[in-house]
């Protein structure tokens with residue numbers, strides 16, 4: 001896990017960002033709202049009628065490495081799992097849009113706008129949300145692997161936000177994907193610890209404030225305007241890269257395929273149960 005929604009750094013920000021703001025800040029550090037539509041057009045994206053559209057979001061990319069163990073980087077692993085999952089979903093009749101298709105950020109903030117170290121991360125995360133919205137995705141699935149300062153931490157968890165308007169669907173998707181991951185990892189020979197469902201609206205505590213996971217959270221106006229996904233979503237943490245043994249498990253391609261199968265199983269069950 002990488003802190004997706006780091007607290008804003010006061011240094012270098014306009015005074016309005018430091019509390020008591022009268023007006024929301026302009027989105028100078030976010031992608032423009034029409035960027036995602038242009039990006040989808042550039043990729044030749046067309047909505048295929050009659051198919052469910054799944055937005056897959058391989059976490060991190062480019063300078064954002066995420067968790068790592070030796071030469072195994074979370075950003076690469078997440079993308080490999082997402083590409084396996086795309087193939088599996090397409091074979092089952094789903095349409096898929098990826099927030100990134102290579103080792104790069106989804107949205108690159110121009111140098112001139114990178115006023116604080118958090119800005120490129122925030123802009124990248126906003127870009128991922130914007131792409132899913134512009135594509136008209138039915139669900140948003142963010143694919144991660146975990147990291148901890150405690151190398152003995154291990155297992156599988158899925159994050160969702162209960163306080164969104166479609167919080168019940170977030171929960172259902174999270175429940176089914178968690179079950180799918182645990183089952184498919186077991187079938188592939190690895191019995192993972194089930195760490196359960198996690199509340200994405202309380203991802204991180206900092207100075208008595210609670211920070212939600214950006215890609216799962218509600219829209220915000222303070223300290224900045226953010227746009228939220230318009231569809232149910234989850235964030236999966238399949239295994240811990242910071243755990244030496246789980247990193248060696250994750251390095252195996254058949255395990256990456258098993259993780260993709262776990263997501264597929266959860267997504268398929270979700271649509272069967274949710275009905276839309």
Ligand SMILES: [Zn+2]
Pocket residue numbers: 001002059060066067074144145146
């Ligand atoms: Zn991550």
